[in-house]
Amino acid sequence: MNTTQRVVFLLFGLSLTAGIVSGNVLYYRLTYLWGFLILVSWLMSFISLRGVQFSRSARTLRSQVGQIFEEQYDIRNTGRLPRLWIEVSDESNLPGTRGSHVLTMIGGRESRSYLARTRLTERGVFPLGPTIIGSGDLFGMFPVNRTIKNQESLLVYPMIVSVKDFPNPPGLLPGGEALRRRTPQITPNASGIREYSPGDPLNRIHWISTARRNRIIVKEFELDPLADVWIFLDAARAVQVDQPVPEPVIEPQDIWRRKFKYSLPPSTLEYAVSSAGSLSRYYLQKGRAVGLVSAGPSMRIIPGDRGGRQLGKILEALAIIKGEGTLPLHGLVEAQARHLPRGSTAVLITPSASESVYKVADLLLRRGLRPVVVLIHAATFGGTQENQAIEFSLRSLGIPVCQVDCGVDLASSLETILSVQNRSLVA
Numbered sequence: 001m002n003t004t005q006r007v008v009f010l011l012f013g014l015s016l017t018a019g020i021v022s023g024n025v026l027y028y029r030l031t032y033l034w035g036f037l038i039l040v041s042w043l044m045s046f047i048s049l050r051g052v053q054f055s056r057s058a059r060t061l062r063s064q065v066g067q068i069f070e071e072q073y074d075i076r077n078t079g080r081l082p083r084l085w086i087e088v089s090d091e092s093n094l095p096g097t098r099g100s101h102v103l104t105m106i107g108g109r110e111s112r113s114y115l116a117r118t119r120l121t122e123r124g125v126f127p128l129g130p131t132i133i134g135s136g137d138l139f140g141m142f143p144v145n146r147t148i149k150n151q152e153s154l155l156v157y158p159m160i161v162s163v164k165d166f167p168n169p170p171g172l173l174p175g176g177e178a179l180r181r182r183t184p185q186i187t188p189n190a191s192g193i194r195e196y197s198p199g200d201p202l203n204r205i206h207w208i209s210t211a212r213r214n215r216i217i218v219k220e221f222e223l224d225p226l227a228d229v230w231i232f233l234d235a236a237r238a239v240q241v242d243q244p245v246p247e248p249v250i251e252p253q254d255i256w257r258r259k260f261k262y263s264l265p266p267s268t269l270e271y272a273v274s275s276a277g278s279l280s281r282y283y284l285q286k287g288r289a290v291g292l293v294s295a296g297p298s299m300r301i302i303p304g305d306r307g308g309r310q311l312g313k314i315l316e317a318l319a320i321i322k323g324e325g326t327l328p329l330h331g332l333v334e335a336q337a338r339h340l341p342r343g344s345t346a347v348l349i350t351p352s353a354s355e356s357v358y359k360v361a362d363l364l365l366r367r368g369l370r371p372v373v374v375l376i377h378a379a380t381f382g383g384t385q386e387n388q389a390i391e392f393s394l395r396s397l398g399i400p401v402c403q404v405d406c407g408v409d410l411a412s413s414l415e416t417i418l419s420v421q422n423r424s425l426v427a
Contacts, residue, residue: 004141008034038141044084045142048135051079052086054148056099056131061152065159066262069118071099071128080108087134094118094126094154121262123158123273123319157315158270159262160277161411167400168286169345169370192220228304229283230340231314232333233276233294233321234350235269240323241351241383242267243406266406268351268376268383269323274410275349275374280314288345292317293336295327301336330356333364342368351376353387361399372400374414380406 001009012034019027053076063069077083083106090099099116106112129150136143193206196216209217243266264270276292283290284306291304292314300321302313327335329350340346346369350357357373364371373394379386387403394401404413 041137041141044137062155064157071116074113076111077106082107089132091130095122123156126154128152158273158277158318163278163282163414165415167372193217228289229345230291231347234329235296235323235325236328239352240269241378241381243382272349273318295325295332296321297324330360333360345370347372349374351378353385358393375403377405
C-alpha cells in the first residue's frame with residue numbers, strides 16, 4: 001500500500017467513524033466522497049493497461065563499440081477510452097540505455113512511437129529487455145504495470161582501429177603441403193569438382209567437366225599451404241590488470257555526433273581484444289587466412305579462413321571473451337602449435353611479462369613458425385611487472401615486438417615495431 005492509499009483510506013475511516021459517533025451529515029458526505037474516489041481510482045487503474053499493445057524493434061542486432069544503437073518503441077491503444085499516461089521502463093543492462101519514456105494522453109485507437117538512441121560503450125551481449133509498462137489512476141492510488149520479456153539480444157563488437165603497417169611474412173608456398181581444408185574462397189589449390197548448387201559463382205564452373213557430363217560442374221578449393229595467420233589471445237585471469245573507471249557520461253548532443261572519440265577502458269583485456277580484432281582485419285585485407293585461439297572460461301578456436309565473413313566470426317568471438325581463463329599462454333600455444341603448418345604466422349597478444357613468453361616464442365621458432373608478439377604493458381595499467389626484460393629477450397631472437405601502453409593511441413602502438421632486425425618482414 002503506497003502513501004496515497006494510506007492517506008485516502010485513513011480519511012475514509014476517520015470520516016465514517018466521525019459520522020457514526022456524531023451523526024453529522026457532513027461526515028457521511030465526506031465518507032461518500034472518499035469512497036467514490038477510491039472506486040473511481042480503482043476502475044481507472046483496472047482499465048489503464050487493458051487493450052494496450054507494446055513492441056520494440058531495432059534496425060540491427062549487431063553493432064560496434066562507439067557506434068549509435070537505435071531502437072524504436074511502439075505503443076498502441078486498441079480500446080476506445082483514452083489512456084492518461086503510460087510509463088515505459090527499459091530494464092535492459094545495456095550501458096547508457098535511453099529507452100525509458102513517459103507518454104501522456106493516448107487517445108482511443110491511437111498509436112504512439114519514439115526512437116531511443118544509445119551510444120555503445122561496452123562490448124558483449126545485451127538482452128533488449130525486459131520492459132515494464134506502467135500506468136494507473138489519476139491520483140496514483142492504484143499503480144499497475146506489466147512486464148514484457150526480452151525476445152532479442154544485441155551483440156556489440158569490440159572497437160577496432162585501422163592498422164596500416166604490421167609484420168606480414170608470406171607463407172612458404174613452394175613445396176608446401178595442402179591443408180586439406182575446404183574453403184569458399186578461390187585459391188590456386190583446386191581439390192575436386194562437384195555439381196552446381198544455387199548461389200555458386202559462375203567463375204567456379206569447370207567448363208570441360210560441364211561439357212563432358214552435360215550438366216553444370218563447379219570446382220572446389222582448399223586453403224593455400226602454409227599461409228595462415230593465427231592470433232593467440234591471452235585471456236588468463238592471472239595476468240590481467242584493470243583500473244576502476246567511472247561510468248562514461250554521454251551528453252545528449254554526443255548522440256548526434258558522427259565523429260565521437262571513444263577511449264578504451266584501462267584494462268589489459270580490452271586493449272588485447274581490440275588489438276586482436278584490429279590485426280584480424282589487417283591480415284584479412286591483405287588476403288591472408290586468419291584464425292583465432294583464446295581461452296577464457298572455455299577454449300575457443302576459430303579455424304583459419306578468408307573474407308569478411310571470417311572477420312565477423314572473429315569479432316563475435318572477441319565480443320564475449322572474458323578475462324577469467326585458467327589456461328596460461330604457453331599451454332594455449334603448445335596445445336595448438338602442433339597443428340599449425342610450417343611457415344604460418346603466430347601473433348601472440350599478452351599482458352604477461354614472465355619468461356614463459358620468451359619460451360613460447362622460441363618454441364614457435366623451432367617449429368618453423370613466424371611469431372610476432374604484441375606486449376600489453378601491464379605496468380601502465382597499474383600492474384607491478386615491467387616488460388623490458390622480456391622485450392629485450394624477444395628482440396634478441398629477431399622476433400618483431402610492439403608494445404601497447406595504457407592511454408596511447410592503439411593504431412600507432414601496433415604500427416611501431418620495436419624489433420628492427422626483421423623490418424623486411426613488414427608489409
